Amino acid sequence: MKPLATTVQDGHIVIQVPANLDQNDWMDLRNHVHRQFIDQGNIHLVFDCELVADLPSIAFGSFTCLSRDIRRIQGSLHLIHVSEPSRRVLNRIHLDTLIPVRGSLTEVIRAKRAPPA
Secondary structure: OOOOOEEEEOOEEEEEOOOOOOHHHHHHHHHHHHHHOHHHOOOEEEEEOOOOOOOOHHHHHHHHHHHHHHHHOOOEEEEEOOOHHHHHHHHHOOHHHOOOEEOOHHHHHHHHHOOOO
16 A cells, blocks of 8 residues: 555644545555554544545445544544545444544544533
């Protein structure tokens, strides 16, 4: 898997999800993210899905595994800029309760700073 384009903002690693990931890339994503980010102590990850028109089912599995791994070490994982068709699938299979989906990085940061209700 090629290196992922990233930026850092307000303690979050923002990972740009490329539009052309194939099935093998999605399967390698978990290990790649562990090596490149989590093992380096970066535990607040945001996947920017702006370039992906429709997330394949294998992406949901990769994000679910990463979300579980991140929660174990008190980190966070969010998805942003998710297409409406992919949002509907996430909602239908209730993954949006496990993996927060936000409209933008600003919403992620704002939600993190907001006191619990």
